[in-house]
Amino acid sequence: MARRRHEEEHENHERWLVSYADFITLLFAFFVVMYAISSVNEGKYRVLANSLGNAFGTGAAVSASQVAPERQQAFPLRRQPAPDRQQVEALRRERTAMTAIARQIQQALAPLVKRGIVRVTQTSRGVKVEINASILFAPGDARLTAESGEALTAIAGIMKEDSHAMQVEGHTDNVPISNAAFPSNWELSSARASSVVRLLADNGVAHERLTAVGHAENFPVGPNESTEGRLRNRRVEILILAGLPEQATEVPLAPEDAVN
Incomplete structure (x- = not known):
C-alpha cells in the first residue's frame, strides 16, 4: 500500500489580529467611559453604564448619583450668556x-x-x-x-x-x-x-x-x-x-x- 502523505500544517501568522482587536476594543471602551464621566449627564450615563454592564455580563447598573461629586464636575461646560x-x-x-x-x-x-x-x-x-x-x-x-x-x-x-x-x-x-x-x-x-x-x-x-x-x-x-x-x-x-x-x-x- 502506498504511504499516505502527511500535509504540513502552515503556521497562522495572523493570530495576532485577534489580540490586537480585543485591545483596541477595550481601549475604545475606556475612552468612552472617561468622556462620559468628564461631563456627566444622568440619562446618558445610566444608558452607557447599563450597556457596558450587559456587554461584559455583569448586569450591574450604576446611576450618576453614585459618582463622586468632584468627578461629575470634572469638566463642567460654561456658557457665557449673551449680553441683553x-x-x-x-x-x-x-x-x-x-x-x-x-x-x-x-x-x-x-x-x-x-x-x-x-x-x-x-x-x-x-x-x-x-x-x-x-x-x-x-x-x-x-x-x-x-x-x-x-x-x-x-x-x-x-x-x-x-x-x-x-x-x-x-x-x-x-x-x-x-x-x-x-x-x-x-x-x-x-x-x-x-x-x-x-x-x-x-x-x-x-x-x-x-x-x-x-x-x-x-x-x-x-x-x-x-x-x-x-x-x-x-x-x-x-x-x-x-x-x-x-x-x-x-x-x-x-x-x-x-x-x-
Whole structure:
C-alpha cells in the first residue's frame, strides 16, 4: 500500500489580529467611559453604564448619583450668556463717556500733547493719560515742579465733578537709585504717584476715588538701552477707570480728535 502523505500544517501568522482587536476594543471602551464621566449627564450615563454592564455580563447598573461629586464636575461646560439690550446700552454709554473725557483732557493739554510730553489714549480699562516725568519732577526727586501744576490742575478740573475712579501709576527707568530718601526705584515711583494723587485731591478730586501705585522699572514703554527710551520710561500714568470695562484692545482716538 502506498504511504499516505502527511500535509504540513502552515503556521497562522495572523493570530495576532485577534489580540490586537480585543485591545483596541477595550481601549475604545475606556475612552468612552472617561468622556462620559468628564461631563456627566444622568440619562446618558445610566444608558452607557447599563450597556457596558450587559456587554461584559455583569448586569450591574450604576446611576450618576453614585459618582463622586468632584468627578461629575470634572469638566463642567460654561456658557457665557449673551449680553441683553440693557447691558449693551450701558456699555455704549460708558464708552461714549470715556471718549468724551479723553477728548476734554486732550484739548486741555494740547500744547503738551503736541510736544509729545503727554499722550492720551482710550483703552479697555478706560482712559490713560501718560505724562513724561521730565515736566513733573527733577531727576531723582518726587516733588512736583511748577510746570507740572498747570497740567495736573487741568486734569483735576475736568475730573473733580466726575465719579470714575482714578489710579495714578509711577514708573522709572532701569537705572538704580539709592539715597537717604529713596533706597530703590520702588520708593521713588511710589512717592511720585503719591505726589500726583495729593495734588489731584487738593484740587477737588474726591480722596476715595484716588489710588497711588508704584511700578519702578517693571513696565517700560521704550528701550532702556537708549537715552530716549529711558526718558519715556520715566513717566506717570493717570488711569481713569471705566465703570463697565470692556474686553477690547487699545483703541486710539479718531483722526478728527488728534492734535497735530
